[in-house]
Amino acid sequence: MKKSNLVKEFVDQVISMSDYTDLDRIYLTNRVLRLVGDEALHQQTSSGDLLDLKAELVKTAQVAGKCGTSNNEADILEAQLMELIVPRPSVVNWRFWQTYQDSPTQAINDFYTLSKSSDYIKTRAIAKNVYFVTPSEYGDLEITINLAKPEKDPKEIAAAKKQANHSYPLCQLCLENEGYLGRMAYPARSNHRVIRFQLGQEDWGFQYSPYAYFNEHCIFLAAKHQEMKIERQTFERLLTILEQFPGYFVGSNADLPIVGGSILTHEHYQGGRHDFPMAKASIMTKLSFRGFTDVTAGIVKWPMSVIRLRSSKKEQLVELANKILTTWHTYSDETVNVRAFTGETPHHTLTPIARMHDDQFELDLVLRDNQTSKQYPDGIFHPHPDVQHIKKENIGLIEVMGLAILPPRLQDELHEVEKYLLDKPNKIKSIHLAWANELKTDFEINPKNVTQILQTALGQVFVRVLADAGVFKQTPQGQAAFLRFVQTVGIE
Known part of the structure; x- marks a missing residue:
């Protein structure tokens, strides 16, 4: 592909995807250079994709010393660059509610598209997640291994501990996150926008989740x-x-x-x-x-x-x-x-x-x-000790509904379990041994079926996780107790 100037190509993309026009080209160029350094003027690129161009600009800034090398520092710069295609909050809200008058669905779709195109929703990172469906007696369950959100860099954690205690924003769901630069161990939000709406007599906000666990994963949050x-x-x-x-x-x-x-x-x-x-x-x-x-x-x-x-x-x-x-x-x-x-x-x-x-x-x-x-x-x-090798964390709303959010560690750990099941050299963790040995006993495992067997087994563990969290168990005694409760509420 023919090479072009990196900054020019990025500015071209910004103009095509935002309210800026060609009259803003010099201004935009200087905005970009302010963030990444003048050295970027001499960089060439063969990419025409906005997210690829953004990544190249961050690398250029890191080489020039304008940006640190930690994930957190890179995220802050990326959000600043992508904010160039995002209108200010008042404009985003005005457009949402203007469109909403004719079509609420279109207004929601437009805001979702903006949140993706501005890279607030990390679509490329989300695509890395492991996802599959596995059958159970309760229907097909969904399993994900969450790889989208990067692990915190130990250097970032150490640096954050040295910083003074922050009370702004009070938490990651506060409206004050809208446009917030970010800091060590706190996410960048320059390209973040929130739709304001009334819920009863209260002020609320509507936004999307940056590391979505499912389609159009959104958050409704109190302004207070x-x-x-x-x-x-x-x-x-x-x-x-x-x-x-x-x-x-x-x-x-x-x-x-x-x-x-x-x-x-x-x-x-x-x-x-x-x-x-x-x-x-x-x-x-x-x-x-x-x-x-x-x-x-x-x-x-x-x-x-x-x-x-x-x-x-x-x-x-x-x-x-x-x-x-x-x-x-x-x-x-x-x-x-x-x-x-x-x-x-x-x-x-x-x-x-x-x-x-x-x-x-x-x-x-x-x-x-x-x-x-x-x-x-x-x-x-709560998940009992014998299944905590797979899931130890709280069972929240999403898991309750049948979508397992499993920790990133499992990607490598399960790969070693597969090798163990196939009698190959492995580094299986001791916490998985009892489970793996049960699978060896119960199944004839070969290279063609090992992945499917392991995925089905994960689904069965997830059923157990949910059952552990269930108050009235799926047993005659448990269901009789459940009926006693609803009788107390008042049934005919």
Whole structure:
């Protein structure tokens, strides 16, 4: 391919993808040189892709000493370069809501496209993730090994510890992240934009997740920095979001440690355009709640404990969901180790997920219990020690719905397990030996089937992980206990 000037090619791309015109060319050139150094004027390129050009400019800046070599420093410069194609927040919001008047779907699509083209959504990094589907008795489950988000550089961690404590932004979900430069051990957000909207009487924001775990993975966040709380208002908000953002599901992590998500200090929900395995799961026990004739309900065939409610009447759904929540807050059943409190410490909450189904609101309520014990110090209803070689982290909203987010370490570790299964020289970790030996015993393994066997086995481990997190187990005793709970709520 014919060579061209790197800076000129990058500026050409910026002009073609932004509000800038050819009259801005000199200005843009100087903006780029301000970031990467004048040496870039002499660089040639054979690329015509904006992201490739951006990467070449970062390397040029690193050689010139304008940018450090750590991942964090490179990310900060990359975000500054990509911000050149992103309008200022007021313009992004004005365009969104102008388009929304005619087509909410188009407004959402346009914002999603902008978030990808500006590299705020790290599409190339996300493509590195390992993903496959594996069958189970609960339907096909989704497995990912998350390779998109780079591991933190030890040098960055050490440098961050030397820095003074920062209180701005207060957390990574605050609106103050919009346009924030970034710093050691804190992400670059120069190219980040947030759509403002009203949720009831409150100010909220809508943005996408940079390292998306599923299609159009987005975040709805409170403008005010406040702790997460599952309450009646949660159900009202979730169902309202369904109306305001058509085509998306929306759900919330639980609001207690162990069973909650990674950020409990800022009220937020996650959503997107994805059909999760749990949404496809069937009802195994139909329920009819007294006083709620307009709501169909049932216990979902799922390894966790899920009550599904469906109705066209929002208020009825909110009332019943809140009744289930308040009952669960104080419900105990010692026969199955379910305890609402230890002293004054609460253990019960919900993971709620809302979606539209055949023009009706559908609300899944997943019962959560965050007790610990001497036998299970990480959590009684948490992945137990024998499966923690695969998944030790909290089971949050996304895993609850049937998409496993497995740690990056597993890519190399599972490769060694494959070699062990094939009796090849290997460096298998001791934590995987018992599991690998079981597979050797149960299957005739050869080079053609080893990957499929391992993937299926991972799926079965994930079923166990979810079952461990399930409060009422999929056993006669567990399901009888589940029915005792819903009877307490009030069924006919």
